[in-house]
Amino acid sequence: MWDQPAPELRPTVRPNAAGMDLAELKALVAALGESPFRAGQLHHGLYRMRWTSWEQFTNLSKPLRARLEAEVDLAWPAIQESAASGDGSTKHAFLMTDGALVEGVHMPYGKRTTLCLSSQVGCAMGCTFCATGLMGIKRNLSAGEIAGQVVAMLNAHGHGTEEAVNLVFMGMGEPLHNLDNLMKAFALLTDPKGLGIAPWRITVSTSGLVTGIQRLGACKPRPRLALSLNATTDDYRSRIMPVNRVWNLEALATTLETFPLESGERITLEYVLLKDVTDSLEDGKRLAAFAARFPAKVNLIPFNPHEGSGFEPPTEERVGELCGLLAGRGITVSVRRSRGQDVAGACGQLVRERGKA
Numbered sequence: 001m002w003d004q005p006a007p008e009l010r011p012t013v014r015p016n017a018a019g020m021d022l023a024e025l026k027a028l029v030a031a032l033g034e035s036p037f038r039a040g041q042l043h044h045g046l047y048r049m050r051w052t053s054w055e056q057f058t059n060l061s062k063p064l065r066a067r068l069e070a071e072v073d074l075a076w077p078a079i080q081e082s083a084a085s086g087d088g089s090t091k092h093a094f095l096m097t098d099g100a101l102v103e104g105v106h107m108p109y110g111k112r113t114t115l116c117l118s119s120q121v122g123c124a125m126g127c128t129f130c131a132t133g134l135m136g137i138k139r140n141l142s143a144g145e146i147a148g149q150v151v152a153m154l155n156a157h158g159h160g161t162e163e164a165v166n167l168v169f170m171g172m173g174e175p176l177h178n179l180d181n182l183m184k185a186f187a188l189l190t191d192p193k194g195l196g197i198a199p200w201r202i203t204v205s206t207s208g209l210v211t212g213i214q215r216l217g218a219c220k221p222r223p224r225l226a227l228s229l230n231a232t233t234d235d236y237r238s239r240i241m242p243v244n245r246v247w248n249l250e251a252l253a254t255t256l257e258t259f260p261l262e263s264g265e266r267i268t269l270e271y272v273l274l275k276d277v278t279d280s281l282e283d284g285k286r287l288a289a290f291a292a293r294f295p296a297k298v299n300l301i302p303f304n305p306h307e308g309s310g311f312e313p314p315t316e317e318r319v320g321e322l323c324g325l326l327a328g329r330g331i332t333v334s335v336r337r338s339r340g341q342d343v344a345g346a347c348g349q350l351v352r353e354r355g356k357a
């Protein structure tokens with residue numbers, strides 16, 4: 001369960017440079033008896049150039065490259081399989097060194113690209129609407145495995161080093177259940193000498209792990225926070241999201257009221273609309289009251305229908321009514337259409353197709 005730490009990846013005997021920060025790279029080059037400035041060259045190659053094999057490290061001498069080849073792994077998560085959707089998004093399955101698979105999605109929106117990332121293999125939270133939740137928790141992803149999904153997708157889709165991308169942790173796993181590795185990955189991703197992604201472009205979506213929210217609030221810098229809310233009554237939320245039995249809506253609102261936000265920053269509330277289940281006008285009013293307690297913006301997500309879910313998407317008319325209701329109460333609201341539905345890349349669908357195979 002989520003109150004127990006998830007297992008970690010067991011390190012291999014050979015060191016793996018992919019995912020090492022500058023301090024670890026310094027220790028690595030010291031162990032190899034090389035000059036300390038080599039660590040900066042390795043860091044540049046790994047995170048600025050996004051090189052994935054030692055032979056690409058043309059900033060190093062040939063003998064050093066040969067030595068690294070012989071003694072040090074450079075093992076980023078590898079894209080094992082990809083499925084392109086008609087809407088332009090691409091779902092990727094990433095193979096980890098221990099054979100575990102996680103999935104991420106590349107979503108271009110005009111000039112803007114968003115990458116949806118996984119933080120764990122499986123998930124302990126057990127949300128009933130989510131295919132990943134059915135897997136249970138297998139293990140945490142390491143920082144390198146998290147950042148490596150970004151490296152792999154940026155390389156596969158040919159993004160330049162200066163191109164801005166947004167990252168959302170809405171794939172497999174509860175990111176705040178793996179906060180230490182997540183924050184180490186965050187440091188790798190935001191390092192201006194490396195991948196250089198602006199901290200505010202990274203959003204972590206939680207199911208409502210209050211202790212994790214509090215720990216995240218104490219981190220500086222930190223990613224933006226989103227809450228996957230999905231229900232406006234404790235009765236229903238506890239049924240679809242077991243975490244609500246431990247921290248109910250009042251506990252969540254109280255925690256979010258004290259979450260230290262920067263000027264202009266808001267917490268995103270994600271709310272999946274299920275026809276005749278969570279899309280009533282009364283739900284809309286309760287949602288507005290919840291969102292009014294702290295700086296928030298609401299993201300309404302019409303449900304992605306999938307076989308066996310037992311749920312239906314809301315009518316367009318109801319989506320419009322709820323938007324009007326929230327906006328009328330001064331709440332910023334947007335509607336998010338899930339991407340990649342035809343390749344099972346939308347939230348909660350990531351492992352469904354594989355599970356069926």
Ligand code: SF4
Nearest residue numbers: 123125127130133173
């Ligand atoms: S919705 Fe998120 S937190 Fe819930 S089971 Fe799925 S991956 Fe885990």
